[in-house]
Amino acid sequence: MSKKNLLAIASMALGLTLSSSAFAQTQITWWHAMGGALGDTVNEIATEFNASQSEFEITPVFKGTYEEALTAGIAAFRAGEQPNILQVFDAGAATVIGAKGATVPVQDLLSQNGIDFNIEDYIPGVRYFYADANGKMIGMPFNSSTPIMYYNVEALEKAGVTPPKTWEEFESVTAPALKAAGFIPLVQSHLPWEFTENFFSRHNLPFATNDNGYGDGETKILVNTPEIKAQFASLKKWKDEGLFEWYGAGWNDNQKPFEEGKVGLWLGSSGSFGGLQKTATMPFSATFLPYWEAVTKEPTQTFIGGAALFAMSGKSAEENKATAEFFRYMSSPEVQLKWHKQTGYVPITNAAYEMAKAEGYYKEQPAAEVGIQQLSLPAGENTKGYRMGFYVQIRDVMNREYGRILTGETSVDEAFATIEKEANELLERFNKTQG
């Protein structure tokens, strides 16, 4: 067959696909990491979006854990087979945002497709975590959560205490009473997120140089500092005194004793609310993450964890329009309210929050409002989040050293010196990957 013939056939084939796609819907794909009940809700949202119009069709694909979804997205991108939308979690934000050209900033995507975007429409704690140094939103916050403190209502009644506002109150009043009443006073599920990242935000302390890493140039972590070291010295002391228990780095291993009613206080995610309603064997409620009065008298907001949706680059204008339309649909108050109620993740816009309030949802479920209230507390210069490369590994280093502190294999001083050293080495290495 001659080259000419081949070319003719190829162009015919191309013509066919083009003409058929003119009639068909624009297909887009969405890779996510939402398993179980969350995955069902994701599929529901996608189905409803497809039913709401006839121009676009979205297909959600479950890709495993957050880490696996990001890695799958990266591998696909390098092969030119990336999905239109990729869900990336908080710790992977620096990787995906650092790779300039991998994504289309959500703010640009929306405005290019004629959809209004105003960052002020989003609730305060959500606005800047997935933004660049200039405050331009790059990723669309999706499942947004923040660490809050859940409490076992019966346990606190039995012990005759109220949920502590400060860690000093916990140490002197709440914990001894809970222990005397036969409960494990405190467990938590994620030491880097709940006792490190959000510790700095709650107390408005810098977590890293270079505007917590958001600025251009080199970033150094500021973790080897007296306030957080004092906190971990207390945690170790509480563990030795039976006021705190730790079941390893796994999230669920620590959540389980709370669900079983053995624990007074559990630090979890505001997004745990939906699941807890099904699994908890006792009445529970929630309140703000405590703070150290010795560090600050004016505690500030926390920032969001969870994940955001990124529009991958290298897609046709039609497909990008479909992605933009899906983002518009997904961030609409109705969808956000449904997502909020079914999963416990916070609604990302003020409009959705107002709608939930107007509906009287929080009168029935006061605990569902805690996360969003905490995200709306006064902000400070260090409360918008952090942006550090290789952060997944930095978290692994933290988890390792925190585990060693709690099992008595290392001292607080040594552990934080190690974290600082290894984290800074990782940051330096990450910097070179961008070169």
Add this chain to the structure above:
Amino acid sequence: MKRAGFNLLWLPIVLLAPQLVIIGVFFYWPALYAIRSSFYLEDPFGFGSTFVGAGNYIDLFSSAQYLKVAVFTVGFTGLVTFLSLSIALVLAVKADKIIRGTRVYRTLLMWVYAVAPPVAGFIGVMIFYQGNGPMTELLALFGYEFRLGVNYYDTAAAMVAVATWNHIPVNFIFFLSGLQSIPQSVKEAAMIDNRSGAGRFWDITFPLLAPTAFFLLIINITYALFDTFGMIDALVKGEPGNNPMTLVYKVYVDGFRGNDLGGSSAQSVILMVLVLVLTVFQFRVMDRRIHYT
């Protein structure tokens, strides 16, 4: 003596081509790519990269954590290999002597082999579960609080136990067939010379099993080094934390979880060298020391 050969140069090349292409595409190209990327620090999406020379290797060898993982890997491999070989040998020797119900007994010993490593890991998680795992409760009776995922050495012990358990059947099958291939006449001759069963075992049976044992030694070392990945991932539940891990698991943690392509490529290259050394060792020893009957 006349050497048989091809007269034409292109014919052998054509005949070998499919095989060469497959090896090239699936083995050499990725290996070369890994070697290349071990000299770079690269943005995972492929937008930027910096040539760092031996930087990734220097970082690894100067990292206390990497050395700790290497030490654990050596200890873990040694223990798993020793335990699974010796337990399997005892079982095989005993099973060889059974007269009634041989089949049932042997089948029961073998079927654990059908358990895939990740599944073995999950079974390990259940058995050693912190709250109410049967093994945890058993140890609690002796006053020991076993804490999987919390205590480094407890987790390590669980890993060794699960890996050993999972690999005994393969060793058992090979040892048993090795034992059965020892000629009856040799055994009878030995019986006349030496009345002690243990003496006969060490003087006659064990040397005759040596080729099998050596082959299994290599198989077990590679199993403990490489195939335990799924088991470890299940036992630590995907969160490395302060748990022990092997070199292969660290490649996954840094490369796939952490997206550090350069660093994990360097680690892979180190493992490739390790496999090369093992292979050379295997062939050299096989040629010189082991005599096949």
